[in-house]
Amino acid sequence: MFWDQEIETLPRPELEQLQLKRLRKTVRKVASETVFYRQKFAETGFKPSAIKSLADLRRLPFTTSADLRANYPDGLLIKGGHDLIRLHTSSGTTGKPKALFFSRKDIDQAAENIARCLTMTGLGKQDILQNMMTYGLFTGALMVHYGAEKLGLMVIPSGPGNSEKQLLLMQDFRTTAIHLTPSYALYFADFIEKRGVDPRKDLALRKAYIGAEPYTEETRRKIEAALGVEVYNCYGLSEMNGPGVAFECDAKQGMHVWEDNYLMEIIDPQTGEPVPDGQTGELVLTSLCREAMPILRYRTRDITAIIPGPCPCGRTHRRLQRITGRSDDMLIVRGANVYPQQIERILMSIPGLGRNYLICLEGLDEMIVKVELSDASFDGQVEHLVKLQSQITEKLRAEILVRPKVELVMPGSLPASEGKAKRVIDKRIL
Amino acid sequence: MSTVKLVAVFSENKPGQLERVTQLLAGSGINIQWVTIATSETFGVIKLLVDRCDAAFNLLKENGFTVSLIEVLAVEVQDQPGGLHTVAEALLRHHINMQNASGFVSNNRAVLLIEVKDLEQAKAAAVTAKLHLLSPEETLRL
Numbered sequence: 001m002f003w004d005q006e007i008e009t010l011p012r013p014e015l016e017q018l019q020l021k022r023l024r025k026t027v028r029k030v031a032s033e034t035v036f037y038r039q040k041f042a043e044t045g046f047k048p049s050a051i052k053s054l055a056d057l058r059r060l061p062f063t064t065s066a067d068l069r070a071n072y073p074d075g076l077l078i079k080g081g082h083d084l085i086r087l088h089t090s091s092g093t094t095g096k097p098k099a100l101f102f103s104r105k106d107i108d109q110a111a112e113n114i115a116r117c118l119t120m121t122g123l124g125k126q127d128i129l130q131n132m133m134t135y136g137l138f139t140g141a142l143m144v145h146y147g148a149e150k151l152g153l154m155v156i157p158s159g160p161g162n163s164e165k166q167l168l169l170m171q172d173f174r175t176t177a178i179h180l181t182p183s184y185a186l187y188f189a190d191f192i193e194k195r196g197v198d199p200r201k202d203l204a205l206r207k208a209y210i211g212a213e214p215y216t217e218e219t220r221r222k223i224e225a226a227l228g229v230e231v232y233n234c235y236g237l238s239e240m241n242g243p244g245v246a247f248e249c250d251a252k253q254g255m256h257v258w259e260d261n262y263l264m265e266i267i268d269p270q271t272g273e274p275v276p277d278g279q280t281g282e283l284v285l286t287s288l289c290r291e292a293m294p295i296l297r298y299r300t301r302d303i304t305a306i307i308p309g310p311c312p313c314g315r316t317h318r319r320l321q322r323i324t325g326r327s328d329d330m331l332i333v334r335g336a337n338v339y340p341q342q343i344e345r346i347l348m349s350i351p352g353l354g355r356n357y358l359i360c361l362e363g364l365d366e367m368i369v370k371v372e373l374s375d376a377s378f379d380g381q382v383e384h385l386v387k388l389q390s391q392i393t394e395k396l397r398a399e400i401l402v403r404p405k406v407e408l409v410m411p412g413s414l415p416a417s418e419g420k421a422k423r424v425i426d427k428r429i430l
Numbered sequence: 431m432s433t434v435k436l437v438a439v440f441s442e443n444k445p446g447q448l449e450r451v452t453q454l455l456a457g458s459g460i461n462i463q464w465v466t467i468a469t470s471e472t473f474g475v476i477k478l479l480v481d482r483c484d485a486a487f488n489l490l491k492e493n494g495f496t497v498s499l500i501e502v503l504a505v506e507v508q509d510q511p512g513g514l515h516t517v518a519e520a521l522l523r524h525h526i527n528m529q530n531a532s533g534f535v536s537n538n539r540a541v542l543l544i545e546v547k548d549l550e551q552a553k554a555a556a557v558t559a560k561l562h563l564l565s566p567e568e569t570l571r572l
Contacts, residue, residue, distance in 0.1 A: 373440060373496055375496055378438075378440050378496045378497070378498050379438075379498050379500070380436070380438025380475055380477065380498040380499075380500040381438075381475070381500075381529070381530075382468040382469070382470060382474065382475045383529070385440075385470065385473060385475070386470050389470070389472075405472075407442075407472045407473070408440075408442075408472070408473050409442055409473075410440060410442060410494070410495070410496055411494075411496055412494055413442070
């Protein structure tokens with residue numbers, strides 16, 4: 001099913017022609033109308049006229065999240081010429097947040113992209129979407145809300161948390177689709193299991209849109225089994241209009257990036273050099289349609305790869321692999337590069353474990369992985385627990401090349417998250 | 431001839447874990463007849479023989495503990511030299527490997543609690559060797 005079949009299946013040469021046209025327009029615009037890019041281009045000697053083909057994208061300087069913070073609040077804002085109707089911020093754990101402006105057209109475009117996304121997964125007017133993402137300064141919930149309304153669904157803006165009420169809404173209004181983070185999905189699955197709710201019998205759920213945090217294929221399968229839904233992976237960031245930058249189609253083999261809206265590149269995060277399709281690196285995005293705050297070559301810090309070749313669904317927009325980590329989430333433990341997602345993937349593949357885990361780094365580079373036991377697997381034999389513990393240790397060591405200390409803890413004893421989960425605590429004295 | 435059930439509780443190896451278990455049981459008037467704790471470096475398993483086994487199991491589960499019920503054989507051992515040897519010999523003769531065993535003496539009667547992989551086989555061995563297996567009611571009357 002297509003929302004806008006013409007643009008979604010536009011032949012590559014035409015799509016690239018459209019991209020070039022939009023890129024040149026965007027570059028000219030930011031050069032003349034933003035303080036930040038005027039200065040940046042002057043410093044780096046870049047001239048907008050240098051963009052003659054898409055290959056010239058490489059001549060543009062990168063924009064980083066540090067640039068956004070340093071030019072807070074409005075150094076990247078295009079002043080005038082559009083209806084400025086919204087400000088969002090992107091969380092800064094330290095210092096100033098990133099301020100992100102949206103025009104009426106930007107919000108409408110975000111909704112349009114979401115409508116494409118939801119339609120391609122098979123959602124239609126008859127569906128009911130319970131939006132369990134955070135409403136507020138974070139773009140995640142609102143943009144999906146607008147897109148779903150545009151498509152004509154009934155939206156229940158429940159926000160995250162209060163699982164009791166979520167379940168009640170789901171039961172009483174026969175919710176068919178949900179949008180939430182993977183950690184909340186796992187928590188909620190656990191919650192309904194404890195209530196003795198069988199999602200296949202007692203609920204009408206069909207689809208779950210899961211994003212805002214990286215997760216693994218194993219986690220997808222766990223959520224699908226526990227909630228009786230098809231899980232679709234989605235990707236977006238507030239700097240690029242929020243969610244709906246990339247989304248899985250029904251084939252569930254990677255996320256289509258709306259290439260009429262975004263130019264994507266994968267680079268080596270160390271050297272900044274582009275890598276060929278299929279190779280893993282950092283995703284760099286350039287917005288092509290944003291009006292209030294276009295951003296060029298934005299370093300997303302997200303680690304992924306472009307999937308080469310066409311998708312069975314017929315869309316010509318290329319796909320991204322599941323995000324496997326963030327280049328700034330990478331932990332260096334005893335000299336080895338470790339992504340928390342590697343640890344999650346292993347833990348989720350071992351039977352007998354619960355859904356929560358915590359990685360603690362302590363002392364002089366010691367890694368402790370705390371993992372919840374599952375209620376069902378406990379048979380009272382300490383020997384079996386010891387065996388499970390050493391099996392986890394060995395599998396982790398083989399994957400991350402560091403031998404962690406594994407601690408089994410009681411189900412439900414780790415901080416359960418209803419929003420973005422905090423999986424790493426670094427207390428090293430290095 | 432029936433087996434005896436123990437309540438096994440998963441416990442993280444940190445202060446206050448046993449105390450929380452015993453407090454809950456005491457609060458519900460459940461009597462602990464016997465207890466054993468097996469620990470590894472970071473966790474342990476507390477095994478309890480109580481007068482109301484199912485009540486204890488449900489109570490602990492409702493309070494967030496990870497629990498399971500284990501079936502064991504309660505073998506009466508003659509409280510005299512060679513008493514334990516008679517039991518050990520019978521199990522050996524039938525190639526029965528004990529996973530865990532522990533004993534206690536109450537009112538001059540000695541009891542050995544045995545966890546084995548194959549309960550039926552161990553029961554048959556006990557019968558052949560003319561060992562006395564205690565029923566749950568008998569263990570409560572000790």
